[in-house]
Amino acid sequence: MSNPKMSETTSNLSTVNARISPRGGLDILSRDEIARLRDASAGGMHELLRRCALAVLTTGSDSDDPRAAQLRYPDFDIQVLQQDRGIKIVLHAAPASAFVDGDIIRGIAENLFAVVRDIAYNANEISSSGKFDLGTGAGITSAVFEMLRNARVMRSYQDPNLVVCWGGHSIGRDEYDYTKKVGYELGLRGLDICTGCGPGAMKGPMKGATIAHAKQRQGRARYIGITEPGIIAAESPNPIVNHLVIMPDIEKRLEAFVRLGHGIIVFPGGVGTAEEILYLLGLLLHPDNADLPFPLVLTGPKQSAAYFEQIDQFLRLSLGEAATSRYRIIVDDAAEVARAMRQGIKQVREDRLSGQDAFFFNWSLKLSDEFQRPFLPTHAAMSGLNLRRDQPVHLLAADLRRAFSGIVAGNVKEEGMREIERHGPFEIHGDPEIMKALDALLRAFVDQRRMKIAGEYRPCYRVLA
Template sequence: MSESTITALVSPEGSLEILSNHEVNRLKDKSEGGLYRLFRQCALAVLNTGVETDDCKALMEMHADFDVRLVPQPRGVKLELINAPAHAFVDGEMLRAIREHLFSVLRDIIYTHSIPETVPGFRRDNPDDITNLVFHILRNAGVLQAGRQPDMVVCWGGHSIGHSEYQYSKEIGHQLGLRGLSIITGCGPGAMKGPMKGATIGHAKQRVRNGRYVGITEPAIIGAEAPNPIVNELVIMPDIEKRLEAFIRCGHGVIVFPGGVGTAEEILYLLGILLHPDNADLPFPVIFTGRPENAEYFEMIDKFIRNALGDKAAEKYDIIIDDPVRVAQTMKKGMKEVETFRRAMQDAYYFNWMLKIDPVFQLPFDPNHATMRALELHRDQPVHLVAANLRKAFSGIVAGNVKENGIRQIQEKGPFEIAGDPTLIKPLEAMLEQFVAQDRMKLPGLQAYRPCYRIVSGAA
């Protein structure tokens, strides 16, 4: 390895329950059913906080000799890190933020896998059980704070963005911070880091001492999008579907910056849920925003949404170009509407229990060559199912781009094939081509993008 490494014994920082012998054994277990490999992968990603890479497989191979071992103590547990990246340390001491994140990983992996085993009758395919699992993971992580008024803004956008787009996202965060609003993102770089960094300055100016910078990720993506240094609350959800549900259950509004397939997946997930009849009167502010040169980008997104989901879907969001103050003011106003509605309905501020999420958006989608080819991308189905299946198409491309398992599948069997109704597929293909042309698929300069998908003619 060209990079220097350190071997160290690390004590807990942040929240961590004492581990049982059973939990310790599962974390040590390197078999298929054990948690060792999952924990090692997430721990390595956290140790690379601030490093620009979006290839989980390459990260694992680069640090093939990294190991993590549990050292039981009378009053808890320590971690022995072997050949850990040296940039996670200063003068031999691990950075405090990284240490907090490391034990957040341990906390969430243990808790996520213990709930199904300890809750009688828990079913992984039951919508209520899934939502309760999301709730309990967030509560265990300390994300859900009773008595706090709605102030959590979910910021979505690309990890691969230029300097001017990053600066714009930072200014949006600054204006949000000046108004006392906090930030939730996918915890990575780019448009996930910018709003958090800007909000820290806004909070400092207003002497906001309880500003929150929540990063929500999942094991398959964390290696491609390691937590940025601003995140002060990290949560590892079990999969992308529960990660997306966590965003909109604990967030009170969404701001979308320019991005690629991951951002498109998030948009389709959100709109598919907001279009459900049960959510028709539920206030949930959504804003698409960017610099003047991003106007065409959002025209493309808006056109794609109207074609795929209809004009009613476009009523669920505002497009505001080059006006950070207006974006923040609009979001702040939306927060007041959310607060008034929740109070009138006696719903919690900290978790959106009233939001109806169809099971099709909750059940995990395993992208592989067969499932991607079999996606029902046609109009002969309810509009929320159109959104759900398009969301899966984008999710599969995300997997092929940056997730270790997806990358391996593409290397072994070639690109995923995507087929369906030409009226859906042709606009999808055109948008993907624009993402590639604008360097929104991979971090620029690291490697040339090779498509992990192929659009084919004819329905699946």
């Protein structure tokens, strides 16, 4: 599978030069497909491919931070070669930690070819092919379906059993251990795991499920990691992921989660996790989704009870009982979380059967434009948000998610902070009560060290009447 030769980079770290043949997914291709893969990897996609490949190759190493890896392995490079029998990947100055006794670790090799597959496929078949009208919701959903099908993560013959787990990548030890307990209980009940593929709350459920699946002698278990280029280039996949999927952007990544999964568990996290909760509730509050079963459980150990109390209070105040009726909070009871999820997925199965909908892709879920169109938090965009209760609740949820994203960007992201320095605070039109609750929630994240703030927290927005 590989033909490595040891070398050294200028950083004196042990590295490998190797030629690697694919395992699955890219083993039978036409000459035209091979040529397009090669061209995409050698052209404008090369730097993206290089960064994502290095993230995969540093999975499980003593330092799997891809940002640090760029400095530790400055000479690393990757090429995709065309051969009549398929393709071959050539690695130069790759981390030696990805190899054992001269062979690349199988899971790393599979994920490496997933990187090549998805980046090239998205560039050739989605973005530039003209096959999909990405200006429409139907076109975006069709593109998401094709990307998941190309990644071979959908199983048409299998009953619903895929649980999506969201949560923070940097969580406390108590919270991480609890995610493993939940994953273990899910695995005992024959449920597979899908996460964002990184560390923390994305790794723990998979790690717990592997033990349970082994006990139940469950073969072919799925540990699906769904990411996007900006995330994987900053956060290596965890070693347990056996199906890596790279979507082109955040919105398509989120849609992939809700189309592929049969239920969602949310563990403690930070601002990103809160945004994901708002995203999902916004979908479930759409009138077309009112009767659609989709189990949603918020859970953590007893040490995290305050986190979910604050989230719950904010959701009750801003979105009302219609939102809180769509989720259940379970504290410090991993077995009950798994039982609730299994029961919820049974309802999903019955609903799909009665509606003659597919088990492997949630076609019935309505996603409106507000949840599929990318949002850039500029001053004009933030000013245009409607954060008042005098509108359908799902639209308020959509704009709350956008406001949350913009406020976070203005406080913690370099580009957003520069915008605030140049143009002053964002001006937001909304109910002062909602804005006050949002500010209190962000302050709580700062106090709990779930949001990295340099110095004193200062709101980057002001509310206009």
